[in-house]
Amino acid sequence: MKCIKQAFDPHNLINPGVLINDNPAVYLENLKHMPPAHEKIDKCIECGFCEIMCPSKHLTSTPRQRITAQRQIAGLRHSGADTSQLKRLEQDYDYWGENTCATDGLCATTCPVAINTGDYTKLLRNQKHGTQANAVANYVGRHFAGTTALIRSGLSLADLLHRTLGTSVMLRVTGTARELSGQRIPLWTPWMPQRGTRPCPSHQHTAAKKPKVVYFPSCSSRTMGPAQGDPDQRALNQAVLSLLEKAGFEVILPADMDSLCCGMAFDSKGFFEAAETKSRELEKALLVSSNNGQYPVLCDTSPCLFRMRQTLDKKLKLYEPVEFIHDFLMQRLIFTKAPETVAIHVTCSSTKMLLAEKFKAVALACVEKIVTPTKVTCCGFAGSKGFDTPELTAAALAQLKPSLPADCRSGYSNSRPCEIGLSQHGGINYQSIVYLVDRCTTRRNLDIREEVLLETTNWV
Ligand code: SF4
Ligand code: SF4
Incomplete structure (x- = not known):
């Protein structure tokens, strides 16, 4: 040779x-120096396969760059060689690495060694919290019903101001207030939700023998209702209850629902203790209402359900809307296709639960054409980033609007916070897929043979 x-x-x-x-x-020469930083990221070979999935790739950093920066920081801490460079790196990482990570973990889905940089980001956030911050988070967790009531009141006030002042004045006033507060006041947009409501207890127990399902509305769907411009002005729980009852289910609501939360809001911010406490409370409540796991549990918000599957008792049969509709409701309802083109957004959690195909199948049962913009991965809203770090959502969804055809006038997803960002940057209103299915279905009268078949093939 x-x-x-x-x-x-x-x-x-x-x-x-x-x-x-x-x-x-x-x-043996010119080897790249890779100082150990943390066991969660040390296996990284810096191949870059994760980068395509990251919502912050065009704004700040990719997962690979975050890991490289952490290695650099770890190396400098170890050697003590250049303290000024270390200080600058640590300061810059706050925004360029930590703050603009949506912690969705999509990076792990394409990483050959399954590194979830989002999990590492949560750990960094956790390490930054002092005793006082943790105490505040624990207090919020203990007084969760009050906290969500406060958020609902805030949304009511914002909604009232919006109706009184009009959209353009409201945008100017809130924009100036946010500017003056040093970006501390959350961003207001016309796609902000109105106040949410809890499910109406009148939908509970009936005398007839029906298959049972526990419905757990997430704290985000209990606090955040539809936006003013959304086509369906019902609260999400009303649409869910309408659908479940149409499909012939008896719905059980967990007791003391206002206090319940899957803990994700705490976990994503690194408040692990409060998150764990909320998980255990929810587990206890769902075990009771599901008769120790006998009845399935439907949560209306996909990211919450993903966390519930990871953290709650495996006896619980847990579903988010797309999978539940696909696996259990499609046989019980008559679908009539609407002559529409709709966009669907498969959330990160649904992607990780491999639900993209079921999502498409459910949507295609409802309408003639669906659009799934391939250049959009994670929406970058991350529960609250769309309010406090809106540039992340803007960067993540920069390709959304150009990907939507002119005849696409509505979008559907399965997470209320994500839908806010999608509506803002897509220019069309996004709502839960439950609304679409409820709109496009009618009751199907099952004969006794079909009913028995469904009962035996399902969980009942
Ligand atoms: S895909 Fe995994 S191994 Fe490759 S750069 Fe990203 S985190 Fe590192
Ligand atoms: S968790 Fe999301 S935002 Fe964070 S590095 Fe991974 S893909 Fe990027």
């Missing part, structure tokens, strides 16, 4: 030293 190379390339101009090299120890 060396002779052939020498014959064709006597001056060693083509790919010098790469495939043919005279140095027998070359494999």
Whole structure:
């Protein structure tokens, strides 16, 4: 090989030293220094396969860059060589690495060694919290019903101001207030939700023998209702109850629902203790209402359900809307396709639960055409980032609007916070897929044979 190379390339101009090299120890030289930073990220080979999935890739950093920066920081801490560079890196990482990570973990889905940089980000957030911050988070967790009531009141006030002042004045006033507060006041947009409501207890127990399902409305759907411009002005829980009752289910609501939360709001901010407490409370309540796991549990928000599946008792049969509709409601309802084109957004959690195909199947049962913009991965809203770090959502959804055809006038997803950002940056109103299914279905009268078949093939 060396002779052939020498014959064709006597001056060693083509790919010098790469495939043919005279140095027998070359494999030991010029190795990239990779100081250990943390066991969660140390396996990273810096291949970059994760980068395409990251919502902050065009704004600040990719997962690979975050890990590289953490390695640099760890190396400098260890060597003590350049304290000013270390300080600058640590300061810059706050925004460029930590703050603009949506912690959705989509990076792990394409990483050959399954590194979830979002989990590492949560750990960094956790390490930053002092005793006082943790105490506040625990207090909020203990007084969760009061906290959600407060948020509902805030949304009511904002809604009232919006109706009184109009959209353009409201945008100017809230924009100025946010500016003056040093970006501390959350961003207001016309797609902000109105106040949410809890499910009406009148939908509970009936005398007739029906299959039972526990319905747990997430804290985000209990606090955040539809936006003023959304086509369906019902609260999400009303649409869910309408659908479940149409499909012939008896719905059980967990007791003391106002206090319940899956804990994700705390976990994503690194408040692990408060998150764990909320998980255990929810587990206890759902075990009771599901008769120790006998009845399935439907949560209306996909990211919450994903966390519930990871943290709650495996006896519980947990579903989010898309999977529940696909697996259990499609046989019980008559679908009539609307002559529409709708956009669907498969949330990160649904992607991780491999529900994209079921999502498409449910949507296609309802309408003639669906659009799934391929350039959009995570929406970057991350529960609250769309309010406090809106540039992340803007960067993540920059390609959404150009990907939507002119005849696409509505969008559907399965997470209320994500839908706010999608509506804002898509220019069309996004709501839960439950609304679409409720709109496009009618009751199907099952005969006794079908009812028995469904009962035996399902969980009942
Ligand atoms: S895909 Fe995984 S191994 Fe490759 S750069 Fe990203 S985190 Fe590192
Ligand atoms: S968790 Fe999301 S935002 Fe954070 S690095 Fe991974 S893909 Fe990017």
